[in-house]
Amino acid sequence: MKKLLIASTSTIHGTGYLEYLLPTLTVFFADVKKLLFIPYARPSGISYDAYTKIAQKAFAKIHIEVVGIHEFDNPKEAVLNAEAIFTGGGNTFELVYQLYKNDVLATLKQVLENGTKYLGTSAGSNICGVSMKNTNDMPIVYPPSFTTLGLLPFNINAHYLDPLKNSKHMGETRETRIKEFHVFNETAVLGLREGSWLEVLGDSITLKGTETGRLFEKDKIAKELELGLLIIK
Amino acid sequence: MKKLLIASTSTIHGTGYLEYLLPTLTVFFADVKKLLFIPYARPSGISYDAYTKIAQKAFAKIHIEVVGIHEFDNPKEAVLNAEAIFTGGGNTFELVYQLYKNDVLATLKQVLENGTKYLGTSAGSNICGVSMKNTNDMPIVYPPSFTTLGLLPFNINAHYLDPLKNSKHMGETRETRIKEFHVFNETAVLGLREGSWLEVLGDSITLKGTETGRLFEKDKIAKELELGLLIIK
Numbered sequence: 001m002k003k004l005l006i007a008s009t010s011t012i013h014g015t016g017y018l019e020y021l022l023p024t025l026t027v028f029f030a031d032v033k034k035l036l037f038i039p040y041a042r043p044s045g046i047s048y049d050a051y052t053k054i055a056q057k058a059f060a061k062i063h064i065e066v067v068g069i070h071e072f073d074n075p076k077e078a079v080l081n082a083e084a085i086f087t088g089g090g091n092t093f094e095l096v097y098q099l100y101k102n103d104v105l106a107t108l109k110q111v112l113e114n115g116t117k118y119l120g121t122s123a124g125s126n127i128c129g130v131s132m133k134n135t136n137d138m139p140i141v142y143p144p145s146f147t148t149l150g151l152l153p154f155n156i157n158a159h160y161l162d163p164l165k166n167s168k169h170m171g172e173t174r175e176t177r178i179k180e181f182h183v184f185n186e187t188a189v190l191g192l193r194e195g196s197w198l199e200v201l202g203d204s205i206t207l208k209g210t211e212t213g214r215l216f217e218k219d220k221i222a223k224e225l226e227l228g229l230l231i232i233k
Numbered sequence: 234m235k236k237l238l239i240a241s242t243s244t245i246h247g248t249g250y251l252e253y254l255l256p257t258l259t260v261f262f263a264d265v266k267k268l269l270f271i272p273y274a275r276p277s278g279i280s281y282d283a284y285t286k287i288a289q290k291a292f293a294k295i296h297i298e299v300v301g302i303h304e305f306d307n308p309k310e311a312v313l314n315a316e317a318i319f320t321g322g323g324n325t326f327e328l329v330y331q332l333y334k335n336d337v338l339a340t341l342k343q344v345l346e347n348g349t350k351y352l353g354t355s356a357g358s359n360i361c362g363v364s365m366k367n368t369n370d371m372p373i374v375y376p377p378s379f380t381t382l383g384l385l386p387f388n389i390n391a392h393y394l395d396p397l398k399n400s401k402h403m404g405e406t407r408e409t410r411i412k413e414f415h416v417f418n419e420t421a422v423l424g425l426r427e428g429s430w431l432e433v434l435g436d437s438i439t440l441k442g443t444e445t446g447r448l449f450e451k452d453k454i455a456k457e458l459e460l461g462l463l464i465i466k
Contacts, residue, residue: 013401013402014401042413043405043413044413045412045413045417090413091413094417132372133371133372133373133374134371136405137405138366138368138410138411138413138414139326139366140366140414140416140417140418141366141417142378142379159402161404168246168247169392169427170244170246170427171369171394172277172369172370176277177373180276180277180278180323180324180371180373181371182278183277183278183373184278184327184374194402
């Protein structure tokens, strides 16, 4: 049975890394001693070691040891043997590129479907959808595919941002971009605002945190989703 | 000899489509009677016909006829025979996907290097760079490659946006994204603000319009570029 936490962001403005999630993580990972960290997304190009240290520091507060997947000779075995897994944010293109390059995507999907507990933030959440086609990130590397874990029956748009009122900038809003997506794709998209996350337990998906979600479905008007159990398709 | 206008945006806030560029286009396309329009980027998923009508309406004001590439049985021949070419904005992933699918990318590069006059706006400007890796667009379709026309020795970031002061949103700024790009890539990136464009005449590249440019080079501090002749690498 799937046991996933899929968060819009690792960090809320003005607080420390994962700080707002620690009470939730304490309960969710209550039986976990050691966490496998996937640092492939490299926010701001930070090294795997430096990124893993940041995760270690946060999880030390709730007495969980963190080890980076790059420290293993065989990343696939590391995933297979992990007690629980955390994929941090950064660039989704680089993350997906490395998941394919290290041949761990299918294995990750397999263990998460079989019940290995998982935390994703930002890019680490985007990959839980059917594809990474709703990332906000810049395509700085070319991954062999946009297909991701498909643990959810929809896609995630992390850091979902409402249109800025009175903006004179002519670049597309997030909503416009997602509407363009639906000209070419059928998959529903959940805009997940900073401060909220999904708790997935088997087939049940619950929106938690402080912010409502915004659901985009092809040929339908976008709608706000209240906190609580979600029924999407 | 290359003759290109590469604009950040088609439209300035509060004005009509291409309106701010019309005085420039009148001079640049003075000898042009008919323009080939490439509507592949489909902003908001608009149809090729509807998009072409928008371009027709704008160019009618300066007495230039516009015909869409999709109206030709053989798009490659349409490019080869075009008097001048305009690629409009929209989604860069879809644009590049279609340029490859219709097998016109290499032909487009060839005719533009040989002197066919070209206007690009937004996505149509991004493709003038070495790659599309600095687009702001959402990866709604998977193109066979991120490699683009390489008419410039650098990449374009259209609709360049300075970091929003006092924002509490934790998504990356444009500058952060471009810095991440330089962890994995060597190519310089020019942030082109709305209201400005590049005029390329052979090897000479001039920044024109109302806004300075922002140049990002690997391992260097970003710098502002004044309007005028650019010397980049």
